[in-house]
Amino acid sequence: MNRVLQLLGKGAGPRREDATPALDRLAALARTAAAGNRAALRTLIALVTPALLRAVRGVLGARHPDVEDVVQEAALAIVQALPGFRFESTVLHFGCRVAVFTALAARRRLKVRGEGLHDELELDVHDHDQPRPDEQLAGARRRMLLRGLCEDLPDPQAEALLLHVMLGFTVEEVADAAQVPANTVRSRLRLAKDALRARIASDVRLQELMEVLA
Amino acid sequence: MIGTDGLCPDSLVTRARAGTLSSAERRQLDAHLAQCESCRLTLQLGYDFDQVLSEQPGDELLSARVAAAAMRAPRSGRGRSLAVAAALLLLITASAVAAGPTLWRKWKAWRAPSPAQMVLADPPTPVLAPAVEPESVPEPEQAVVPAPASPVHAHRPRPSAPEHVAAAPSADELFASANARRRAGDVGAARTLYVDLQQKYPTSVPATVSRVSLGRLFLDRLHDPASALSQFDGYLAQTAHATLAEEALFGRATALMRLGRREEERATWQRLMLRFPASVYAERAASRLGPTR
Secondary structure, three states, X not given: OHHHHHHHHOOOOOOOOOOOOOOOOOHHHHHHHHOOOHHHHHHHHHHHHHHHHHHHHHHHOOOOOOHHHHHHHHHHHHHHHHHHXXXXXXXXXXXXXXXXXXXXXXXXXXXXXXOOOOHHHHHHOOOOOOOOHHHHHHHHHHHHHHHXXXXXXXXXXXXXXXXXXXXXXXXXXXXXXXXXOHHHHHHHHHHHHHHHHHHHHOOHHHHHHHHHHO | OOOOOOOOOHHHHHXXXXXXXXXXXXXXXXXXXXXXXXXXXXXXXXXXXXXXXXXXXXXXXXXXXXXXHHHHOOXXXXXXXXXXXOHHXXXXXXXXXXXXXXXXXXXHHHHOOOHHHHOOXXXXXXXXXXXXXXXXXXXXXXXXXXXOOOHHHHHOOOOOOHHHHXXXXXXXXXHHHHHHHHHOOOHHHHHHHHHHHHHHOOOOHHHHHHHHHHHHHHHHHOOOHHHHHHHHHHHHHXXXXXXXXXXXXXXXXXXXXXXXXXXXXXXXXXXXXXXXXXXXXXXXXXXXXXXXX
8 A cells, every 4th residue: 555655646746725626526525534534534435435446346357356355445545645635636536546556556466476357257247238249358358458558557657548548537637636737648648558559459369359340 | 640649639538438428529529530549449448448337236335345444444554554344354354364374375275376386387276176066065055056166165074974074164264265255256155155154153253244244145146135134133133243233234224125124124224323323324324214204
């Protein structure tokens, strides 16, 4: 978790006064929680946990058996980091960023220990209106490639890719969460997507699937 | 090709995933996608993830457990990141620790090959073979559960082989194994192991705690609220262990709600609020008490 907290601190510039993004309905609650109100903290964690869950499932795989543990780890990291949170992004985006870093660290730990990552098991977790099994398979393969790539990318690029592509943050939202200029995020995304395209192009199985789908 | 730069309408890509584009914006995005491979890739991958990141059954309970655990865990200090568990998970961990390094080694050996194993061209048989045969499974309900390739089943004693009875798993081992199967998504095996634990060691702490675990399993995964209710009631009826009373009351109320037993459900929510006024389930209790009041 210390590594996660360090990463959260990266890129933090001088604190901007009244920098809380508009429409952040959790900001007041988070400020109360950061001031030591445990009831507010409990409510805050309960409210952000679904977003943490989505982020952790995205990085680890929807049915990975460690999802709950990693979400708890992320929730604890939020509790610890909250007093230093500058409210320069929304609280939810801050939480998602913590969850992404926590899950990425867990994924790298699992890789080092040689433990399975359950990417392939996601095939049976899908919407019932999902059209074709081969499309699901291609999607699962692309997800797997992106996750695998993020194990190897530099943290800032992996963060940008996961927040933007996986969780659907806009470039500006990623910039706010990471506390860097939007053009820096664009640059990181460009590099990360170049690497992803190269990985997709070299994946024979995915290319075969894409041929089937074409 | 336009790259990921200021010319790309990334907010349109994001909103396309959310399905909130107007028809004019959709045309604008389509025109851009026709010439921008980067945005096509972003959108495709976004849809790929959206397929699997929707809410799943049981998420509400999971969120409540996470919130409860975050509040119970130490709030500061280095190296505390692994001290993240709800009361249930704390007990699970405690049980695993109590079982000692042997259990840990068995679990790790089953769950992940050692580096030495990984370099072997032909990996060795899991440490704890042989697997149990169907006729050796004691309870009828276990006979219909496919035997998972887990050390637990491999360790289960055969009734006809007295020399193996001495190696029967302890209550802690059974509990840890059942939890491992549950976390791995092997619901049938988890249920079998929890039942096994409760039958073999009915007065043990793991068996008591397992009533909440199995209750949750019946409620969230097996969609059997009547059996869930029986498990939660079993936990609440005893007095030796009360750490999970909040969770058991929440589970009981939820089971009663699903069974349509409104008055008993209402009484359980009130009991929960009376005993745990700052409960993380308070909002849920209030919302349920409103219409039934």
